[in-house]
Amino acid sequence: MAIHHGRGFACINYPIGMNLGGDPSQAxxxxxxxxKFKVTLSSIDLGQGIKSVGRQLAAETLGVxxxxxxxxxxxxxxxPHDMGSFASRGTHRMGNAIIRAATEARAQLLEAAAEELEVxxxxxxxDGRGNIHVKGAPSRSITVEATATAAQFNQGRTxxxxxxxxxxxxxxxxxxxxxxxxxxxxxAALVIDLTVDDETGAVxxxxxxxAYEVGRALNPRLVEQQLIGGAWMGVSHALYETxxxxxxDRSHGPVDFNHYLQPGPGDSVPHHISVLERxxxxxxxxGKGPGEMCANPVLPAIANxxxxxxxxxxxxxxxxxxxxLRGIRANGGARPQGRPGA
Amino acid sequence: MxxxxxxxxxxxERSDDFDVVGKPVIRQDILGHVTGRSKFYDDHAFDGxxxxxxxxxxxxxxxxxxxxxxxxERQDGVVRVLGGRDVPVNTNTLLSLINxxxxxxxxxxxxxxxxxxxxxLAIVATSVRAAQEAVDAVKVDYEELPHVLDVExxxxxxxxxxxxxxxxNTFDYFDTYDHQxxxxxxxxxxxxxxxxxxxGEYQMSPIEQAPIETCGAIAxxxxxxxxxxxxxxxxxxxxxxxxxxxxxxxxxxxxxxxxTVGGGFGGKVxxxxxxxxxxxxxxxxxxxxxxxDRAEEMQVGxxxxxxxxxxxxxxxxxxxxxxxxxxxxxxxxxYTRLSSYAVQKSTGHLPGPYSIPNVASNVYCVFTxxxxxxxxxxxxxxxxxxxxxxxxxxxxxxxxMDPIELRILNAYRDGDMKAHRRxxxxxxxxxxxxxxxxxxxxxxxxxxxxxxxxTGGGEGASGVIPETVTDDEGRIGERRRSGLAPEPFSxxxxxxxxxxxxxxxxxSAFGNAPQREDMEAEIERLGFKGGPGAPPTPRGPVDEAASxxxxxxxxxxxxxxxxGGGPTLPAxxxxxxxxxxxxxxxxxxxxxxxxxxxxxxSATTHFQRGVRRPGVSRFISGSRRR
Numbered sequence: 001m002a003i004h005h006g007r008g009f010a011c012i013n014y015p016i017g018m019n020l021g022g023d024p025s026q027a028x029x030x031x032x033x034x035x036k037f038k039v040t041l042s043s044i045d046l047g048q049g050i051k052s053v054g055r056q057l058a059a060e061t062l063g064v065x066x067x068x069x070x071x072x073x074x075x076x077x078x079x080p081h082d083m084g085s086f087a088s089r090g091t092h093r094m095g096n097a098i099i100r101a102a103t104e105a106r107a108q109l110l111e112a113a114a115e116e117l118e119v120x121x122x123x124x125x126x127d128g129r130g131n132i133h134v135k136g137a138p139s140r141s142i143t144v145e146a147t148a149t150a151a152q153f154n155q156g157r158t159x160x161x162x163x164x165x166x167x168x169x170x171x172x173x174x175x176x177x178x179x180x181x182x183x184x185x186x187x188a189a190l191v192i193d194l195t196v197d198d199e200t201g202a203v204x205x206x207x208x209x210x211a212y213e214v215g216r217a218l219n220p221r222l223v224e225q226q227l228i229g230g231a232w233m234g235v236s237h238a239l240y241e242t243x244x245x246x247x248x249d250r251s252h253g254p255v256d257f258n259h260y261l262q263p264g265p266g267d268s269v270p271h272h273i274s275v276l277e278r279x280x281x282x283x284x285x286x287g288k289g290p291g292e293m294c295a296n297p298v299l300p301a302i303a304n305x306x307x308x309x310x311x312x313x314x315x316x317x318x319x320x321x322x323x324x325l326r327g328i329r330a331n332g333g334a335r336p337q338g339r340p341g342a
Numbered sequence: 343m344x345x346x347x348x349x350x351x352x353x354x355e356r357s358d359d360f361d362v363v364g365k366p367v368i369r370q371d372i373l374g375h376v377t378g379r380s381k382f383y384d385d386h387a388f389d390g391x392x393x394x395x396x397x398x399x400x401x402x403x404x405x406x407x408x409x410x411x412x413x414x415e416r417q418d419g420v421v422r423v424l425g426g427r428d429v430p431v432n433t434n435t436l437l438s439l440i441n442x443x444x445x446x447x448x449x450x451x452x453x454x455x456x457x458x459x460x461x462x463l464a465i466v467a468t469s470v471r472a473a474q475e476a477v478d479a480v481k482v483d484y485e486e487l488p489h490v491l492d493v494e495x496x497x498x499x500x501x502x503x504x505x506x507x508x509x510x511n512t513f514d515y516f517d518t519y520d521h522q523x524x525x526x527x528x529x530x531x532x533x534x535x536x537x538x539x540x541x542g543e544y545q546m547s548p549i550e551q552a553p554i555e556t557c558g559a560i561a562x563x564x565x566x567x568x569x570x571x572x573x574x575x576x577x578x579x580x581x582x583x584x585x586x587x588x589x590x591x592x593x594x595x596x597x598x599x600x601x602t603v604g605g606g607f608g609g610k611v612x613x614x615x616x617x618x619x620x621x622x623x624x625x626x627x628x629x630x631x632x633x634x635d636r637a638e639e640m641q642v643g644x645x646x647x648x649x650x651x652x653x654x655x656x657x658x659x660x661x662x663x664x665x666x667x668x669x670x671x672x673x674x675x676x677y678t679r680l681s682s683y684a685v686q687k688s689t690g691h692l693p694g695p696y697s698i699p700n701v702a703s704n705v706y707c708v709f710t711x712x713x714x715x716x717x718x719x720x721x722x723x724x725x726x727x728x729x730x731x732x733x734x735x736x737x738x739x740x741x742x743m744d745p746i747e748l749r750i751l752n753a754y755r756d757g758d759m760k761a762h763r764r765x766x767x768x769x770x771x772x773x774x775x776x777x778x779x780x781x782x783x784x785x786x787x788x789x790x791x792x793x794x795x796x797t798g799g800g801e802g803a804s805g806v807i808p809e810t811v812t813d814d815e816g817r818i819g820e821r822r823r824s825g826l827a828p829e830p831f832s833x834x835x836x837x838x839x840x841x842x843x844x845x846x847x848x849x850s851a852f853g854n855a856p857q858r859e860d861m862e863a864e865i866e867r868l869g870f871k872g873g874p875g876a877p878p879t880p881r882g883p884v885d886e887a888a889s890x891x892x893x894x895x896x897x898x899x900x901x902x903x904x905x906g907g908g909p910t911l912p913a914x915x916x917x918x919x920x921x922x923x924x925x926x927x928x929x930x931x932x933x934x935x936x937x938x939x940x941x942x943x944s945a946t947t948h949f950q951r952g953v954r955r956p957g958v959s960r961f962i963s964g965s966r967r968r
Binding site: 007008009010011012013014015019020022042043044045046047049051052055056057059060061063066070071073074075076077079081082083084085086087093096099100101103104107108128161162163164165166167168172174175176177178179180181182183184185187188189190191193209210211212213216217218219220221222223224227230233237241242243244247248249250253254255256257260262272273274275276277278279280281282284285286291292293295296297299300301303304307315316317318340341342 | 349363547576578637690720838
């Protein structure tokens with residue numbers, strides 16, 4: 001009886017945005033008289049961070065400090081229409097809508113400042129710290145706050161913008177499956193190191209090395225939390241979870257977390273991540289939504305590593321100790337395959 | 343656990359000079375979350391709040407002979423008992439909001455039940471306990487009926503009918519087929535000339551989304567005859583639309599508030615709580631909460647469906663995969679929900695991130711007598727990725743190749759024609775493989791280490807839609823009548839042949855143009871390099887050793903590269919002349935002329951489907967052909 005080491009690989013791509021399109025998102029941006037901007041949406045923040053990403057996209061596009069932007073979302077009386085937070089569409093669709101709304105508001109802001117400075121709006125730029133200045137002449141400037149006050153109290157001008165982003169609907173061909181599913185794909189590749197105990201069938205993941213290509217990490221900490229959490233979810237799918245352990249039989253279904261197994265804190269796996277950024281041409285600042293895809297490569301990589309460790313094909317999930325042990329017995333013992341890539 | 347950022351890769355396509363984007367800005371809502379003060383839907387308190395529990399089916403499939411709720415109605419605290427007859431529009435399907443599929447699922451079952459846990463009555467009481475005790479006092483007389491739980495059993499002629507709207511136990515695609523087809527090239531012929539044929543079957547388990555906050559909604563009367571609904575929904579306007587439809591009231595009377603949700607992972611899009619809570623609020627004039635407990639979340643809430651996938655690959659000795667066929671079964675459970683959509687999503691994903699010249703699939707959305715499955719993180723993709731990546735390792739063993747090198751050899755590259763007949767762009771699979779191999783100390787051959795997503799794609803046949811064999815096998819009802827096996831290319835049906843050609847629509851799925859020019863962002867402020875003025879990526883003959891170009895396959899006819907090139911800007915960001923206002927949906931960008939030796943344009947006219955202006959529905963603009 002022994003502990004066997006195994007190493008497995010998998011790589012994937014993931015379609016970003018609701019498949020086949022036809023799913024608009026809208027955003028509204030407006031300024032208070034002292035130059036603070038409100039972004040109004042109907043996105044849902046499930047923990048993925050769309051409020052924060054939306055705030056950053058708005059601040060960057062407006063050219064104002066992020067502290068001066070606040071996102072208010074999901075009140076159907078005030079927020080314009082959005083299809084919802086699913087299908088890796090939040091950052092892609094709503095992000096683009098926010099950029100458009102913020103772009104229109106920025107144009108109003110620069111026009112108002114141009115009137116105050118008596119220059120042409122196209123000669124103006126922002127410094128991201130709350131000032132608007134003449135390009136190449138930083139001393140000829142006015143604050144965003146003073147501009148907003150002047151716009152609303154002297155000029156009678158709103159500093160507001162509207163944005164909508166719609167990927168037009170694609171039909172699907174009945175005979176060939178021809179379609180335009182999405183506009184961009186995120187990518188991931190992953191190496192899992194694990195051990196298999198040939199006496200108990202227990203699988204223990206030791207390390208995850210991963211590379212995730214996300215277009216652009218709009219907020220690196222939010223990207224990392226998605227990737228770490230998603231990989232944890234992948235480990236859980238591969239080794240622990242199911243609502244129907246005897247599928248397709250429905251008996252013995254778990255009804256609480258005592259019976260619905262997931263890895264505990266002591267089972268979290270050291271995860272070494274590389275982030276790659278190949279900006280997608282139609283995504284906001286090139287950023288693709290990383291959240292949905294990140295569990296996917298973990299499942300096959302674990303199954304491939306289990307085969308590498310003991311020579312058992314695990315083609316149905318989850319990979320329980322019982323399945324591993326039965327496989328080892330059917331093979332007449334563990335059959336380690338040797339370390340790949342050595 | 344910290345991430346390294348490979349800023350060296352794709353640096354020529356990116357500028358990183360931003361004030362806010364790319365910075366680790368603290369979350370807007372995190373202080374409220376970590377101090378326990380953020381308001382989730384269940385944190386809204388109301389005087390006299392009523393609670394709802396449901397009477398649920400204990401059977402997989404049964405006829406309801408009678409329901410006796412008289413004892414329950416007399417119990418202390420019970421305010422109202424609601425059944426299917428109390429719901430103005432009881433039957434719905436979620437995607438009716440985009441005109442896809444037929445209404446097939448009752449909010450509260452009448453006459454019969456199709457899965458264990460299906461709700462029959464909703465009881466409103468002054469406490470959760472009173473509601474549950476009333477539920478326990480309801481007497482339902484069932485006549486148990488035969489049921490089917492396995493997807494392939496459900497396809498057999500003798501299988502019980504799960505869902506009366508779809509009596510063949512499969513979702514109807516295009517009013518024509520009992521599955522979604524993908525046909526690209528000719529897999530049969532390719533299998534016959536392959537050195538190896540590798541087959542496998544893979545099974546995904548049903549999984550619970552397991553959010554910390556269980557699904558629910560509180561509906562409360564507002565002034566002016568409106569209803570305020572605090573909800574955990576992932577899709578605010580989907581829930582508004584479903585509620586307005588099922589209650590048959592104007593959406594002007596609905597005020598939905600959400601947006602701060604304790605995890606979703608796909609399990610909070612089904613919009614069942616909002617209409618039931620709002621119905622009870624209308625019926626009682628009181629605030630009503632409908633919230634699942636953990637057992638309901640796990641066994642009544644839609645899980646990730648159990649998917650079964652079969653893959654058959656034709657592989658050459660050098661590791662090149664020349665054909666791949668799939669048969670996929672989505673276990674929808676008793677009603678459609680979103681499974682019909684996931685089937686098409688998975689079809690567009692095939693054959694994975696690889697460039698394979700002959701691909702075919704039949705994917706079925708199958709009804710069985712189990713809890714309807716629904717969306718979950720990776721919906722439509724997770725299970726097929728498990729299948730593909732398990733299968734790639736088996737192929738690597740058969741041909742005796744390193745598993746990563748096999749993937750890099752077959753990886754899709756910019757300019758390759760994908761099986762759904764659109765050109766691949768913005769690829770980065772090869773670089774992801776190389777980056778992780780480097781990180782994990784996994785040695786790659788010099789060729790694999792030098793490969794690039796940016797070179798070698800679209801060369802020869804890989805940039806062209808191949809001549810394609812079609813068939814009309816699997817017409818609706820045919821399988822149930824004849825008992826045909828659900829295999830692609832069973833030899834049944836009339837065969838056809840579509841000519842080789844280029845895609846007529848290489849636009850990818852770019853978004854609509856901005857409504858007005860002052861919504862059009864200045865491209866240089868969005869961080870892209872390599873705009874319209876940038877030189878295109880070198881194409882055509884290249885020095886393989888130096889460029890990482892794809893090695894040519896012996897025996898494949900080589901053709902000149904198709905149109906394509908370096909990164910281009912989408913229509914959405916393209917500069918337009920001042921003063922023009924584009925009110926139409928974006929048109930595909932003008933095509934570069936096709937390379938000289940490619941078949942004539944007439945060959946491509948067949949493929950001019952695709953982007954079309956959406957139809958109009960109440961909340962969601964868009965419609966889909968059935």
